Amino acid sequence: MKEETRNFTTQLAIIGSGIAGFAASIFAVNRKIATAQIGNTGAVAYTTGYLDLLGKMDGAQAAVNDPWQALEQLRKSQSNHPLSRVAVADIHRGFNEFTAFLGECGIAYSQPEKRNITALTPVGTLKQTLCVPATMAAGPRAFAAKKPCVIIDFIGLKGFSGRQVVANLQDRWPNLGTQRIAFPDMVHGEIYPEVMARALEVPATREKLAYTLKNAAGQAKVIGLPAILGMHCPDHVRAELERLTGLEIFEIPTMPPSVPGIRLRELFEQVLPKKGVTLIPQQKVTALDFDDRGATLSLFDSYGPIRIQAQTVILATGRFLSGGLEAHPDGIREHLLDLPVTQPADRTHWYHDRYTDPRGHAIHRAGIEIDDTFRPLRLDGRPYSDRLFAAGIIIAHQDWIRGRSGAGIAIATAFRAVAEAERYLLAETNPEKRV
Amino acid sequence: MDKNGSYLVTAPKQEKGTPMADTQIATINFKEEALRLLPEGASFEACLTCGLCSSGCPASGIENMDPRKFIRMAELGMDVELSTTPWVWCCTQCKRCHHVCPMNIDISQLVFLARSNWPEDKKPSGIVRSCQMILATDSTSAMGLPPADFVFVVDDVLQEVRATQPAFQHLQAPMDKQGAHFFVNQNSREPMSEPDEMVPLWKIFHLVGADWTYSSKGWAAENFCMFSGNETAWYEVIKKRVDAVNELGCQVWLNTECGHSYYTMWQGVKRFNLTANFRLESLITYYARWIREGKLPVNSKWNTKGIKFTVQDPCMIVRKAYGDAIAEDMRFVTRALVGEENFIDMQPNRSANYCCGGGGGFLQAGMTEHRRTYGKRKFDQIAATGAAYVLTPCHNCHSQMEDIGHFYGGNYGVVHFWTLICLSLGILGDNERTYLGPDLLELLD
Numbered sequence: 001m002k003e004e005t006r007n008f009t010t011q012l013a014i015i016g017s018g019i020a021g022f023a024a025s026i027f028a029v030n031r032k033i034a035t036a037q038i039g040n041t042g043a044v045a046y047t048t049g050y051l052d053l054l055g056k057m058d059g060a061q062a063a064v065n066d067p068w069q070a071l072e073q074l075r076k077s078q079s080n081h082p083l084s085r086v087a088v089a090d091i092h093r094g095f096n097e098f099t100a101f102l103g104e105c106g107i108a109y110s111q112p113e114k115r116n117i118t119a120l121t122p123v124g125t126l127k128q129t130l131c132v133p134a135t136m137a138a139g140p141r142a143f144a145a146k147k148p149c150v151i152i153d154f155i156g157l158k159g160f161s162g163r164q165v166v167a168n169l170q171d172r173w174p175n176l177g178t179q180r181i182a183f184p185d186m187v188h189g190e191i192y193p194e195v196m197a198r199a200l201e202v203p204a205t206r207e208k209l210a211y212t213l214k215n216a217a218g219q220a221k222v223i224g225l226p227a228i229l230g231m232h233c234p235d236h237v238r239a240e241l242e243r244l245t246g247l248e249i250f251e252i253p254t255m256p257p258s259v260p261g262i263r264l265r266e267l268f269e270q271v272l273p274k275k276g277v278t279l280i281p282q283q284k285v286t287a288l289d290f291d292d293r294g295a296t297l298s299l300f301d302s303y304g305p306i307r308i309q310a311q312t313v314i315l316a317t318g319r320f321l322s323g324g325l326e327a328h329p330d331g332i333r334e335h336l337l338d339l340p341v342t343q344p345a346d347r348t349h350w351y352h353d354r355y356t357d358p359r360g361h362a363i364h365r366a367g368i369e370i371d372d373t374f375r376p377l378r379l380d381g382r383p384y385s386d387r388l389f390a391a392g393i394i395i396a397h398q399d400w401i402r403g404r405s406g407a408g409i410a411i412a413t414a415f416r417a418v419a420e421a422e423r424y425l426l427a428e429t430n431p432e433k434r435v
Numbered sequence: 436m437d438k439n440g441s442y443l444v445t446a447p448k449q450e451k452g453t454p455m456a457d458t459q460i461a462t463i464n465f466k467e468e469a470l471r472l473l474p475e476g477a478s479f480e481a482c483l484t485c486g487l488c489s490s491g492c493p494a495s496g497i498e499n500m501d502p503r504k505f506i507r508m509a510e511l512g513m514d515v516e517l518s519t520t521p522w523v524w525c526c527t528q529c530k531r532c533h534h535v536c537p538m539n540i541d542i543s544q545l546v547f548l549a550r551s552n553w554p555e556d557k558k559p560s561g562i563v564r565s566c567q568m569i570l571a572t573d574s575t576s577a578m579g580l581p582p583a584d585f586v587f588v589v590d591d592v593l594q595e596v597r598a599t600q601p602a603f604q605h606l607q608a609p610m611d612k613q614g615a616h617f618f619v620n621q622n623s624r625e626p627m628s629e630p631d632e633m634v635p636l637w638k639i640f641h642l643v644g645a646d647w648t649y650s651s652k653g654w655a656a657e658n659f660c661m662f663s664g665n666e667t668a669w670y671e672v673i674k675k676r677v678d679a680v681n682e683l684g685c686q687v688w689l690n691t692e693c694g695h696s697y698y699t700m701w702q703g704v705k706r707f708n709l710t711a712n713f714r715l716e717s718l719i720t721y722y723a724r725w726i727r728e729g730k731l732p733v734n735s736k737w738n739t740k741g742i743k744f745t746v747q748d749p750c751m752i753v754r755k756a757y758g759d760a761i762a763e764d765m766r767f768v769t770r771a772l773v774g775e776e777n778f779i780d781m782q783p784n785r786s787a788n789y790c791c792g793g794g795g796g797f798l799q800a801g802m803t804e805h806r807r808t809y810g811k812r813k814f815d816q817i818a819a820t821g822a823a824y825v826l827t828p829c830h831n832c833h834s835q836m837e838d839i840g841h842f843y844g845g846n847y848g849v850v851h852f853w854t855l856i857c858l859s860l861g862i863l864g865d866n867e868r869t870y871l872g873p874d875l876l877e878l879l880d
Contacts (some may be wrong), residue, residue, distance in 0.1 A: 041539075232782040270784070283785070302758055
């Protein structure tokens with residue numbers, strides 16, 4: 001029995017299936033670029049659903065309220081930070097385009113505003129973010145207005161405690177209480193947000209839960225739930241529960257495995273193929289080769305070998321968790337092309353002694369170098385290939401966790417990488433326009 | 436524990452079957468075996484304990500076990516507990532945990548290993564018996580239907596159709612036809628229990644002019660030997676089937692509407708390095724192709740009442756084998772049959788779909804309560820669509836979804852693709868309507 005290689009050709013191949021990879025696919029689809037996307041299950045399923053742009057500046061005590069102004073400061077203090085290499089107007093456009101796409105495809109988001117939103121975390125602390133899912137939007141509003149509110153948690157649900165949320169917020173939100181209730185028809189000891197969310201897509205389950213919620217709310221008119229309001233139609237589930245209870249309802253993200261991230265992943269995986277993207281999720285590219293005519297990507301899926309011929313490639317393979325970078329005893333390497341990685345001199349400099357050291361850790365700024373057109377660079381400073389671009393946190397000189405800027409780096413750099421790939425494709429199609 | 440490192444354990448609770456002796460289950464060193472089984476670069480030590488696997492596994496919680504716990508216990512060296520947990524018979528090896536794992540960890544391989552380690556008399560007797568039946572005849576039928584009986588049933592049904600349905604007086608059901616293009620397999624349930632269900636398939640072949648044949652040997656689709664963890668028996672079954680196709684010189688082994696038959700054959704050929712002088716293909720792909728080519732001129736005009744349909748993606752041919760390409764074919768066929776506006780996708784779907792709980796031998800394992808607990812998630816998926824019918828090309832999915840529908844008070848039916856294709860074409864005989872509810876039957880009157 002012979003295994004036949006399946007061959008695809010495309011204008012743009014995107015390697016990676018995190019927020020950066022999916023954002024790149026969205027921007028490419030909107031620009032009518034024929035696109036293939038390949039990547040192992042990214043860390044996208046771990047996201048809270050919040051889309052941060054920039055929530056914290058290095059060395060500053062206070063969180064960032066005005067991320068656009070903070071970007072200007074960043075440009076001055078860290079000119080090689082990936083966010084400093086994208087025009088503010090492009091970042092704004094990228095966020096608008098990304099959130100609009102999500103909204104059109106079934107998950108409504110707030111549009112980027114002038115200021116960050118003060119949002120609730122799974123443990124009842126506060127963080128600054130730029131855009132939130134519509135299912136979560138009432139939470140920050142209720143907090144700002146200090147409305148009487150009850151946080152609901154569930155028997156058997158680990159990783160979300162109403163008591164913890166209230167304990168952390170009670171000084172700033174005096175009318176906040178909590179109730180623990182049973183989720184309808186769940187028979188096992190431990191229950192998961194994913195299972196609850198899917199069960200709430202069944203009308204009968206919503207009706208049963210609504211009855212319990214009304215009792216748990218007491219005199220409060222607003223309730224906060226862990227993020228369980230449906231998986232593929234969350235806005236409908238929330239609206240239905242609000243109709244059935246007469247309450248205002250909002251979601252709070254939970255610890256992974258959390259529903260908002262799974263929602264995004266399943267949305268991307270269903271919508272992008274319908275829009276023409278050749279999506280090969282859950283697989284890793286095993287080889288990437290360039291020649292004068294283009295790039296060749298090799299990989300395997302369950303069924304057998306696949307080869308993709310692409311005119312351009314965007315590398316959005318992430319850092320350590322997603323496998324874009326690998327840590328070895330002798331240093332950090334880029335996995336696919338062995339691109340040079342900017343990194344601490346040796347392992348002893350990767351971390352400070354204390355994990356919570358306010359200076360952060362040098363390893364979290366490791367990554368590949370790019371030029372002004374987002375092409376990864378060789379050691380000698382030349383681009384690895386005119387056809388290769390990079391997006392996301394594989395790019396060096398940023399610590400997205402400390403900066404609360406993960407989605408911002410992903411969306412902004414994907415926006416620019418796709419723009420540069422498009423420019424290259426246009427020039428290749430019309431050589432006289434080549435710059 | 437005895438001196439050989441084995442434990443006396445109680446067999447999983449079964450509602451039927453022969454009483455179990457107190458035989459022993461040897462203890463597996465799972466960590467060591469994982470190193471041997473996993474491809475280079477993969478490691479259970481890479482597990483982040485994030486729980487995406489357990490969150491997305493319908494077997495989580497059954498027997499107080501879940502995929503994450505399984506890995507953690509392996510890491511902690513809790514080999515006795517893992518070697519003896521009945522949960523390995525509740526995990527359908529659907530590989531959804533593998534599919535959603537950011538670290539690409541495949542737990543199903545360890546579950547297969549654990550199953551194979553159980554003594555035969557400890558394994559769920561329904562699965563073992565089905566495997567024994569498969570090995571007992573050249574048919575490789577889990578229901579034990581011998582070749583001569585299969586030949587007789589096919590001919591008997593064929594003669595009846597020719598006599599009672601004038602439009603099909605020349606219908607063919609070739610047997611052992613040398614050099615036919617398609618070698619067609621058949622789930623034993625049809626010839627054994629509901630022979631008229633074979634007829635819609637024959638009619639489809641007749642309409643498209645397919646050059647096909649059944650074989651008196653190796654014709655059966657099902658393979659419980661793989662589910663029983665009996666690798667030797669799995670090999671014997673696949674060898675017999677491969678030999679049967681090679682002997683007839685067919686170019687394509689065409690898997691009909693049965694999920695695991697494809698996977699066991701495809702994986703078996705690779706695993707045992709067998710020489711297969713033919714391609715392995717799925718009937719679903721051909722349905723889609725024949726509709727696109729106009730050979731099956733189906734349409735949805737018959738669906739005047741806007742009856743809603745959804746589709747169940749069998750793990751064995753979608754996530755574990757072809758991937759989303761065949762899932763798209765299934766949706767193309769469904770939309771053509773019922774109308775775009777009458778198709779509602781289950782969530783999640785395609786490669787991310789949940790196993791129904793009928794796979795992995797669960798239906799035959801006699802663990803009904805656990806199986807229905809597992810199936811609750813599938814029931815919720817179907818209920819959320821509001822569809823009146825589920826289409827699926829898999830007999831185990833079919834039976835499980837019918838059962839959980841009845842158990843949880845669902846109001847949906849489950850139909851084969853071949854039934855709906857013939858319904859759409861107006862050629863569904865009176866005896867071929869077993870799975871149609873009153874709403875569909877009404878449209879035929």
